[in-house]
Amino acid sequence: MNGVVVYSHLSKLSQHIKKIIPQLNIVNINPDNNESLELNNVEIMVTDCSLLLNIKNKLSNIKWIQFTSAGVEELLSLRDDKNINFVATRFVDSAYGLDMAEYVVMQIVAHERNQWKEYEAQKKSFWSSDSMFGQRRLLSDMTIGIMGVGNIGKIVAKTLKHFNAKIWGLTRTIPTTKEPYIDEYRMTSSLPEFLSNCHYIINIMPATPETNGLLNGDMLKNCKENNAIFMNIGRGNIIKEDDLVNALENKWITAAILDVFEVEPLPSTSKLWTMPQVIISPHNACLASAESVAELFCNNYSKFTHGEPLLHIVNFQRGY
Secondary structure (H helix, E strand, C coil), X not given: CCCXXXXXXXXXXXXXXXXXXXXXXXXXCCCCCCCCCCCCCCCEEEECHHHHHHHHHHCCCCCEEEECCCCCHHHHHHCCCCCCCCEEECCCCHHHHHHHHHHHHHHHHHHHCXXXXXXXXXXXXXXXXXXXXXXXXXXXXXXXXXXXXXXHHHHXXXXXXXXXXXXXXXXXXXXXXXXXXXXXXXXXXXXXXXXXXXXXXXXXXXXXXXXXXXXXXXXXXXXXXXXXXXXXXXXXXXXXXXXXXXXXXXXXXXXEXXXXXXXXXXXXXXXXHHCCCEEECCCCCCCCCHHHHHHHHHHHHHHHXXXXXXCCECCCCCCC
């Protein structure tokens, strides 16, 4: 099979690639109709992480795979695979980070202004004069902790800094060159100190063996002093659901804003659905657009054909 194979659930991805590189031979394969896939001669593929494991053994000549997502946790089983002889790149884009940053700002502002109460009042045609004289925190009044200050985390931090928030960043290693929009860095070994100093804790970490269960047990007890709010827009492996529920019930955290979960879709039996201090969104804090994925692929395709280093190469040992 000659050309580039596009094997993805992302609608119209192949069309957007074709618009950028019209001369490129693109073979589009429907993931829902793949019983007789012949992939032995494929050298370049654009695909979703969730689709790769089922076809990996058919890709005997693959040289490069571009994924359509930033998270590649579905591939953790390949960490010890000695037969990986291809380069994999993940989707990283500034628009992706901005999308995430908008979600963060929206949720913080809505929470601090008790926006849901105004929605309920509107349904009842009720005007509350008390709201004119209430108190609320501004972003500039708070310290916001960001767990994971990679490509996306940096954009979130920079956006929050525009509102004069104080930003703490949690990272594996302290960078030699510190970003001007991050006030304090802490390593994961100082997690309790990090948690105890922040009013909002925002997890943006990927799912890796190192981040698995990082907030399990009574770790969130360190948030109690500041009545912190936990926001998870990274991955659900960071904390077991039972431990999160326990932290809410014990008021170690005052609320949780959750976009990702230990089990997805979140089961209807989950206690999180009925807890009034919990806000739930269905893993849509940010979305990869076909246009953005196509642009990154075509940029990398040019580098690939010219023998240049590709952007955002996946390190299977690290898990991102």
